[in-house]
Amino acid sequence: xxxxxxxxxxxxxxxxxxxxxxxxxxxxxxxxxxxxxxxxxxxxxxxxxxxxxxxxxxxxxxxxxxxxxxxxxxxxxxxxxxxxxxxxxxxxxxxxxxxxxxxxxxxxxxxxxx
Amino acid sequence: xxxxxxxxxxxxxxxxxxxxxxxxxxxxxxxxxxxxxxxxxxxxxxxxxxxxxxxxxxxxxxxxxxxxxxxxxxxxxxxxxxxxxxxxxxxxxxxxxxxxxxxxxxxxxxxx
Numbered sequence: 001x002x003x004x005x006x007x008x009x010x011x012x013x014x015x016x017x018x019x020x021x022x023x024x025x026x027x028x029x030x031x032x033x034x035x036x037x038x039x040x041x042x043x044x045x046x047x048x049x050x051x052x053x054x055x056x057x058x059x060x061x062x063x064x065x066x067x068x069x070x071x072x073x074x075x076x077x078x079x080x081x082x083x084x085x086x087x088x089x090x091x092x093x094x095x096x097x098x099x100x101x102x103x104x105x106x107x108x109x110x111x112x113x114x
Numbered sequence: 115x116x117x118x119x120x121x122x123x124x125x126x127x128x129x130x131x132x133x134x135x136x137x138x139x140x141x142x143x144x145x146x147x148x149x150x151x152x153x154x155x156x157x158x159x160x161x162x163x164x165x166x167x168x169x170x171x172x173x174x175x176x177x178x179x180x181x182x183x184x185x186x187x188x189x190x191x192x193x194x195x196x197x198x199x200x201x202x203x204x205x206x207x208x209x210x211x212x213x214x215x216x217x218x219x220x221x222x223x224x225x226x
Binding site for chain 1: 118146155157160203212217219
């Protein structure tokens with residue numbers, strides 16, 4: 001069964017450092033999502049791609065966060081500089097679209113900023 | 115603004131009973147609602163999607179309803195098992211670009 005891949009699974013970094021997360025969606029899924037989830041809360045959308053184009057980044061803190069999906073396949077989310085408040089689970093998900101709206105999530109990256 | 119509200123208190127039930135979780139939404143009815151299961155430290159797993167024109171949908175021991183008058187979806191797990199213990203998330207679509215707005219989730223504990 002196809003899965004969404006994410007790496008790393010865990011990341012500990014000091015504040016003011018740069019950190020990057022990688023996501024490989026399910027093959028053929030045109031839509032890719034990056035979410036941030038704080039313990040006890042639902043996922044919060046950071047950025048949504050349709051192929052290589054950003055369709056929603058309204059909640060992305062653009063002064064420190066950036067995301068790209070250059071060839072419309074895998075994607076990278078970067079934080080620079082990291083702040084203590086960025087500690088959270090970062091989830092990547094993908095969906096097929098074309099009337100199939102369910103999202104498939106990767107295992108997530110647990111980020112701890114010290 | 116569009117919101118999703120779920121039971122904030124954890125739900126504890128006895129094995130074999132039916133668990134019922136509630137999801138309420140505000141503003142206009144979404145085109146669809148989705149339910150996901152999330153285990154600690156893992157990403158959510160899709161369970162069911164119900165569209166605005168559907169009243170009920172089933173999958174094995176799971177059933178979800180959509181009441182546009184009450185602005186509510188109910189999620190049922192029949193013959194519950196300890197393995198059903200998890201957090202269950204409800205999400206609604208927002209707009210036409212498949213963006214989802216998520217609830218906080220309801221924690222379910224099924225006791226043997």
